[in-house]
Amino acid sequence: EQLTISTSRGYDLAAALELPTGLVRGPALFAHCFTCTKQSKAAVEVTRALAKQGIACLRFDFTGLGGSGGDFGRAGFASDVEDLVASANHLCDRFGGQILLVGHSLGGAAVLAAADTIGRDRVAAIATIGAPADVPHVLGNIQGDLAAIERDGQGEVTIGGRAFHLSREFLDRTRAIDLPSEVGRLKLPILIAHxxxxxxxxxxxxxxxxxAALHPKSFVSLAGADHLLTEAQDAHFIAEVIAAWAARYLPLETDWPMPEEGVIVCTGHGKFGTEVHTVSHRFVADEPRSYGGDDTGPTPYDLLNAALGTCTAMTMKMYAGRKGLPLDGVRVAVTHERDHQHEGDHVHAMEEGMPMQALHRVITIEGDSLSEEDRSKLMEIAGKCPVHRTLEGHLHVHTEAGGGA
Incomplete structure (x- = not known):
């Protein structure tokens, strides 16, 4: 979801919000690295991976970068903090409750510095990735005559192979930050990944x-990763770690009741995304990208196939255990056929114009010590699993309107 966020300085920040397919566990704000944009590999991969874990994640371009307005050359670190406060206010207004702050490289330093201004009552926790403790060190990555900028008030430099126009104000505002002291005042959960x-x-x-940080604090080693997280697997790893860690501070709160029996299915984000709640589990269902979905979970027919396959395997395993058969394992492959052409028992249905469908089941029985009689009996038992009987029996679906608007 593409957004714009207004600042008190009269220009807008370009932002993108990655929404979970299912219910939102909580919101997060991601700050990108020095001179990067919201479209940097790390920003995209981490925010999308967090969204898959149920966290709505907002990433944006800092002042003067990407699609955001303003003058990067005059902004400096203090301006980054102001951008984060404006973006955090947008998230809190939209989702309510507390937010998770996530920052990469200098963005990590920025979220640490911004947390106090955003408000400790509005920040649930902070996670940083490759963040510097010494903010002025970023000036060492600038190629240009900084002394001339100090003398003349402005000048041209190169950062990461890109040309920028910097001011003396930029240098002064960047040098003014004592980040360890800022961190030492925070009383928030912090995860530091490096x-x-x-x-x-x-x-x-x-x-x-x-x-410098107070407890609760955690450290995660990103062994083998480079600073920019150019390998998608590194971004996915840290996103999953952050999501698992943040679950303690962003618990899922929903008005949807957990069922006492059966399942409850509720619509989520995206074209087809839905969230399934059982008595004790929750997961997402979706459609593949080729159908216009986001491919974040199994399809409805995957679940139908899985119902037959899992019940078949469970029934065969239970029978083998009861009879003491040397069964090593069962593998069940199930596919769905929409237009089933079959003569015999189903001719009457086809004559009445009813579409005939079929599930095809291939069962592989593992166990070298099983006799042919054992295998034959296990195949017979497979046809008696409860889901098989339900699907081939006289099944009615009764629908009624629920309460609410």
Whole structure:
């Protein structure tokens, strides 16, 4: 979802909100690295991976970068903090409750510095990825005559191969931050993730931040990852870790009741996304991208096939255990056929114009010590599993309107 966020300085920030397919467990705000944009690989991969874990994640372009207005060359670190506050206010207004702050590289330093201004009552927890403890160190990544900018008030520089126009104000505002002191005042859960082989921001920065932070605090090693998380698997890993860690601070709150029996299905985000609640479990169902879905979960027919397959396997295993048969395992492959052409028992249905469908089941029985008689009996038992009987019996679906608007 593409958004714009207004700032008090008269221009807008370009933002993108990644929404979960199912219910929203809570919102998160992601801050990208120095001179990157919301479309950087790490920003996209981490926010989408968090969305898959039920966390609505907003990423945006800092002032003067990507699609955002304003002058990057005059902004500096303090402006990044102001951008985060404006974006956090947008999230809190939309979703209510508390938010998770996630920052990558200098964005990690920015979320740590912004948390107090956003308000500790509005921030649930903070996670940083490859964040520097010494904010002014980013000036070392700038190629240009900083002394001339100090003298003349402005000048041209190169950062990461891109040209920028910087002001003396940018340098002054960036040098003014004492991040360890800021972190030491926070009384919020903090997770610090860092690669021990980070060649841009050394892992000693993580040590300084971790030492400065108060408990509860956690450290996660991103061994083998580079600073920019250019490998998607590294971004997915840390997103899953952050989501699992944040579950303690962003518990799922929903008005949907958990069923005492059966399932409850509620619509989510995306074209087909739905969330399924059983008595003790919840998961997402979707359609593949080729059908216009987001492919975030099994399809309805996957679930139908799975119902028959799992019940078949469970029934065969239970029977083997009861009879003491040397069964090593069962593998059941189930496929669905929409237009089933069959002569015999179903001719009458076809004559009445009713579409005939079929489920095809292939059962592989594993166990070298099983006799042919054992295998034959197990195949017979497979046809007696409860779901099989339900599907082939006289099944009626009764529908009624529920309460509510």
């Amino acid at each position: 690669s021990p082989t980070d060649q841009i921001v050394g892992v000693e920065n993580a040590s300084k931040l971790f030492d």
